[in-house]
Amino acid sequence: EAGVTQSPTHLIKTRGQQATLRCSPISGHTSVYWYQQALGLGLQFLLWYDEGEERNRGNFPPRFSGRQFPNYSSELNVNALELEDSALYLCASSLATFLEQFFGPGTRLTVL
Amino acid sequence: GENVEQHPSTLSVQEGDSAVIKCTYSDSASNYFPWYKQELGKRPQLIIDIRSNVGEKKDQRIAVTLNKTAKHFSLHITETQPEDSAVYFCAASIVFNTNAGKSTFGDGTTLTVKP
Numbered sequence: 001e002a003g004v005t006q007s008p009t010h011l012i013k014t015r016g017q018q019a020t021l022r023c024s025p026i027s028g029h030t031s032v033y034w035y036q037q038a039l040g041l042g043l044q045f046l047l048w049y050d051e052g053e054e055r056n057r058g059n060f061p062p063r064f065s066g067r068q069f070p071n072y073s074s075e076l077n078v079n080a081l082e083l084e085d086s087a088l089y090l091c092a093s094s095l096a097t098f099l100e101q102f103f104g105p106g107t108r109l110t111v112l
Numbered sequence: 113g114e115n116v117e118q119h120p121s122t123l124s125v126q127e128g129d130s131a132v133i134k135c136t137y138s139d140s141a142s143n144y145f146p147w148y149k150q151e152l153g154k155r156p157q158l159i160i161d162i163r164s165n166v167g168e169k170k171d172q173r174i175a176v177t178l179n180k181t182a183k184h185f186s187l188h189i190t191e192t193q194p195e196d197s198a199v200y201f202c203a204a205s206i207v208f209n210t211n212a213g214k215s216t217f218g219d220g221t222t223l224t225v226k227p
Binding site: 042044058104105 | 157
């Protein structure tokens with residue numbers, strides 16, 4: 001069974017640009033979570049999607065947004081990029097709310 | 113909102129010794145506490161979790177204890193091995209209310225097991 005996949009692996013953008021990150025959950029998983037992991041720091045909760053709806057979001061500005069598609073894949077959009085947005089963005093999926101979360105390999109976003 | 117503090121930030125032990133990592137949380141509504149292990153360059157993976165209706169859970173060399181009154185939970189690794197070297201994250205989550213779906217993670221503990 002394939003695990004959680006994310007694309008792209010690396011993304012380089014300049015300040016003010018927009019970034020789109022993608023996540024495909026494990027087949028059958030309906031919940032998708034997004035986290036930001038800045039270098040050497042912990043995981044900061046960004047967004048939670050379940051059954052196509054945004055269920056909760058962390059303490060991030062509105063320029064961080066996303067959506068979940070009918071096939072349960074998800075997209076994270078970051079508008080008006082700032083230097084401090086440089087981080088590893090991890091996506092995780094679960095079979096139901098708060099059963100074990102399975103993480104993807106992450107997308108390394110670098111903002112120059 | 114929820115605040116999770118994790119200690120220590122770094123921990124170095126000799127192979128075969130025990131390692132203990134502690135976390136405290138602030139929101140008494142938190143009812144699910146997973147622990148994740150993240151090896152260098154790899155994704156986090158769940159190693160053990162505990163729900164608020166349980167005080168202790170054990171899986172081979174790994175155990176987690178929860179004290180709801182004091183709002184703290186701990187990870188215990190016995191007979192440590194070099195392959196236990198990694199960053200360990202604790203998290204506190206609230207399930208089944210309006211805040212469901214929001215996990216707050218600790219800042220991580222870098223464990224080094226010396227052969």
